[in-house]
Amino acid sequence: MDIAKGDILTMKKTHPCGSNKMLVLRSGMDFKLRCLGCGHEYMIPRLKAEKNIKAVDMSGRENMH
Numbered sequence: 001m002d003i004a005k006g007d008i009l010t011m012k013k014t015h016p017c018g019s020n021k022m023l024v025l026r027s028g029m030d031f032k033l034r035c036l037g038c039g040h041e042y043m044i045p046r047l048k049a050e051k052n053i054k055a056v057d058m059s060g061r062e063n064m065h
Contacts, residue, residue, distance in 0.1 A: 001050050003027050006060040008036070011052050015040070023060070 003009070007024045014020045019037025026032035031049045034041045 001053070001056075003031070003050075003053075003056060004058075004061055006058075008057040008060055009033070009049075009053050010055040010057070012054045013052055020054075 003024060004027055005024055009022045011020045011022060015035045017038040019035055021036040022033040023036055024031060025034055030043050030045055032043050
C-alpha cells in the first residue's frame, strides 16, 4: 500500500473518541497517526494498520512538503 506523510486514513474501527479519520505523521515499518477527532497521537505497526484501513485520502500530501 502506498501511504505517505499527510494522507488521511479512514479506518474500519473507530477510535475511542468516536472518530475513524487519522492523519499520517510518519510512515515506515510503523505508522505514527493522529486522530482527527481528539488529536491523540500513537504508533501502530504497518501490518496492523493496513488491515484496518477502509480508504486513503491523498489530497493532503502536497500541503505537508
